[in-house]
Amino acid sequence: xxxxxxxxxxxxxxxxxxxxxxxxxxxxxxxxxxxxxxxxxxxxxxxxxxxxxxxxxxxxxxxxxxxxxxxxxxxxxxxxxxxxxxxxxxxxxxxxxxxxxxxxxxxxxxxxxxxxxxxxxxxxxxxxxxxxxxxxxxxxxxxxxxxxxxxxxxxxxxxxxxxxxxxxxxxxxxxxxxxxxxxxxxxxxxxxxxxxxxxxxxxxxxxxxxxxxxxxxxxxxxxxxxxxxxxxxxxxxxxxxxxxxxxxxxxxxxxxxxxxxxxxxxxxxxxxxxxxxxxxxxxxxxxxxxxxxxxxxxxxxxxxxxxxxxxxxxxxxxxxxxxxxxxxxxxxxxxxxxxxxxxxxxxxxxxxxxxxxxxxxxxxxxxxxxxxxxxxxxxxxxxxxxxxxxxxxxxxxxxxxxxxxxxxxxxxxxxxxxxxxxxxxxxxxxxxxxxxxxxxxxxxxxxxxxxxxxxxxxxxxxxxxxxxxxxxxxxxxxxxxxxxxxxxxxxxxxxxx
Amino acid sequence: xxxxxxxxxxxxxxxxxxxxxxxxxxxxxxxxxxxxxxxxxxxxxxxxxxxxxxxxxxxxxxxxxxxxxxxxxxxxxxxxxxxxx
Numbered sequence: 001x002x003x004x005x006x007x008x009x010x011x012x013x014x015x016x017x018x019x020x021x022x023x024x025x026x027x028x029x030x031x032x033x034x035x036x037x038x039x040x041x042x043x044x045x046x047x048x049x050x051x052x053x054x055x056x057x058x059x060x061x062x063x064x065x066x067x068x069x070x071x072x073x074x075x076x077x078x079x080x081x082x083x084x085x086x087x088x089x090x091x092x093x094x095x096x097x098x099x100x101x102x103x104x105x106x107x108x109x110x111x112x113x114x115x116x117x118x119x120x121x122x123x124x125x126x127x128x129x130x131x132x133x134x135x136x137x138x139x140x141x142x143x144x145x146x147x148x149x150x151x152x153x154x155x156x157x158x159x160x161x162x163x164x165x166x167x168x169x170x171x172x173x174x175x176x177x178x179x180x181x182x183x184x185x186x187x188x189x190x191x192x193x194x195x196x197x198x199x200x201x202x203x204x205x206x207x208x209x210x211x212x213x214x215x216x217x218x219x220x221x222x223x224x225x226x227x228x229x230x231x232x233x234x235x236x237x238x239x240x241x242x243x244x245x246x247x248x249x250x251x252x253x254x255x256x257x258x259x260x261x262x263x264x265x266x267x268x269x270x271x272x273x274x275x276x277x278x279x280x281x282x283x284x285x286x287x288x289x290x291x292x293x294x295x296x297x298x299x300x301x302x303x304x305x306x307x308x309x310x311x312x313x314x315x316x317x318x319x320x321x322x323x324x325x326x327x328x329x330x331x332x333x334x335x336x337x338x339x340x341x342x343x344x345x346x347x348x349x350x351x352x353x354x355x356x357x358x359x360x361x362x363x364x365x366x367x368x369x370x371x372x373x374x375x376x377x378x379x380x381x382x383x384x385x386x387x388x389x390x391x392x393x394x395x396x397x398x399x400x401x402x403x404x405x406x407x408x409x410x411x412x413x414x415x416x417x418x419x420x421x422x423x424x425x426x427x428x429x430x431x432x433x434x435x436x437x438x439x440x441x442x443x444x445x446x447x448x449x450x451x452x453x454x455x456x457x458x459x460x461x462x463x464x465x466x467x468x469x470x471x472x473x474x475x476x477x478x479x480x481x482x483x484x485x486x487x488x489x490x491x492x493x494x495x496x497x
Numbered sequence: 498x499x500x501x502x503x504x505x506x507x508x509x510x511x512x513x514x515x516x517x518x519x520x521x522x523x524x525x526x527x528x529x530x531x532x533x534x535x536x537x538x539x540x541x542x543x544x545x546x547x548x549x550x551x552x553x554x555x556x557x558x559x560x561x562x563x564x565x566x567x568x569x570x571x572x573x574x575x576x577x578x579x580x581x582x
Contacts, residue, residue, distance in 0.1 A: 232580065234578070234580045257580070258581075281549070288581065303582075326576070339556065340553045
């Protein structure tokens with residue numbers, strides 16, 4: 001803790017604490033109360049700032065609460081052993097595999113904190129101890145991981161690992177409530193760890209700032225008792241499944257998109273693995289991410305809470321007799337929750353079956369034909385000479401060159417913002433609405449047509465459709481980078497979403 | 498009297514079919530192959546999704562390889578994987 005004290009010494013208290021008898025005689029009681037209130041508020045602010053500072057240091061140690069000092073000492077010892085005494089601020093791998101220390105009893109502060117769970121019939125001290133002596137890995141600190149990690153940390157899980165490679169963006173905050181506005185640009189794994197630490201310093205949080213992949217997944221997963229799949233992409237889901245089967249860990253899997261969610265525990269008590277139910281990965285063009293498909297913030301929040309609940313039930317043995325199920329959540333259906341009864345694992349499953357053909361982790365990006373993140377890649381479907389840059393289109397506008405601007409985004413996106421006098425026909429509807437495009441050329445068959453969309457991907461097949469149907473004898477081009485780049489390079493006042 | 502069975506669509510299957518459920522007229526010998534054809538006749542956009550979806554009958558997982566046929570009044574759920582988070 002010496003380092004923390006050193007760090008915090010840079011803070012200067014803004015007020016002198018000289019509220020002794022001398023001032024009391026010269027001040028009226030009213031003034032004195034007011035002054036003390038102000039001092040109190042200033043001190044409280046200082047305490048909050050120091051606590052945050054302390055948590056950052058703790059998160060990067062990484063260790064929590066009463067174990068912080070001991071762990072830090074151990075770590076320093078390890079550093080001394082491996083680095084010839086050089087200090088290291090590496091908060092990832094090495095410490096995750098320091099043995100997880102189990103305890104025989106709760107401390108008084110822990111008893112005070114978990115009192116409402118301790119008096120809960122069917123939970124009590126035994127379940128609380130089970131939680132305290134359990135380690136869990138939350139993969140993904142996004143919409144699912146946000147609520148899941150907060151509730152697991154709050155409930156008293158002994159060690160919580162958090163994996164994420166991404167950084168906090170303002171468009172995450174409507175659902176990823178574990179982060180906040182001040183942490184934009186900060187690593188999500190670190191921000192999530194910090195929030196858990198602020199909520200419950202007794203939970204030891206380990207930060208894994210990395211992309212989980214075949215080369216590192218097994219080692220990380222093996223270091224935990226329960227794995228929670230809170231990821232946002234197909235490739236990582238198959239990777240987690242396979243690594244959990246190989247490492248014999250229960251996998252609490254959640255997913256959410258738009259208004260729907262799913263929850264299943266895989267590889268647990270003879271139940272199926274992910275591949276038993278979904279042996280074939282979906283073709284990448286049918287997979288929608290939150291950024292393109294949209295998601296109501298509370299939906300992943302609900303699924304993340306359910307994942308936390310299931311993980312707690314596994315850790316404490318509350319679900320001993322439960323047969324395997326999949327829970328389906330549909331936010332706008334009159335039946336919000338449905339539970340599908342699952343079978344036992346499939347004997348012929350290539351992963352968890354009787355004669356598995358996958359015996360080590362494979363290349364999941366290749367297997368799924370999609371990347372291990374949920375970022376939308378830039379597509380290059382048509383040559384550059386059939387495209388127009390934002391700058392060139394801006395010149396077209398400035399020069400008042402007659403043209404048609406076709407916006408092929410879905411109407412729900414067009415309603416947020418659009419460029420002046422653009423015609424909105426979504427890509428999906430375009431083949432059936434070509435007459436509308438023709439009519440908009442105002443009798444000028446050689447009028448150029450420029451196509452725009454959100455990021456410059458959908459606009460490319462739209463160009464092809466227009467060309468193949470000979471819509472105009474003039475040029476047909478799409479805007480490189482779409483409206484997002486328009487906002488970045490031409491008009492900073494144009495909204496991005 | 499005509500008998501029916503019901504199909505429920507979830508997640509991307511709901512988006513592709515633009516509905517959360519359908520009623521179909523029941524007949525004898527609708528196995529999973531015939532069912533797939535019936536579904537695609539009504540909703541061609543389901544094609545890529547059906548290939549990767551899990552089926553459940555009356556809230557229970559259904560193995561498409563088994564010699565199963567639809568019974569009158571069955572409720573069949575089409576459950577594609579959801580990957581967002």
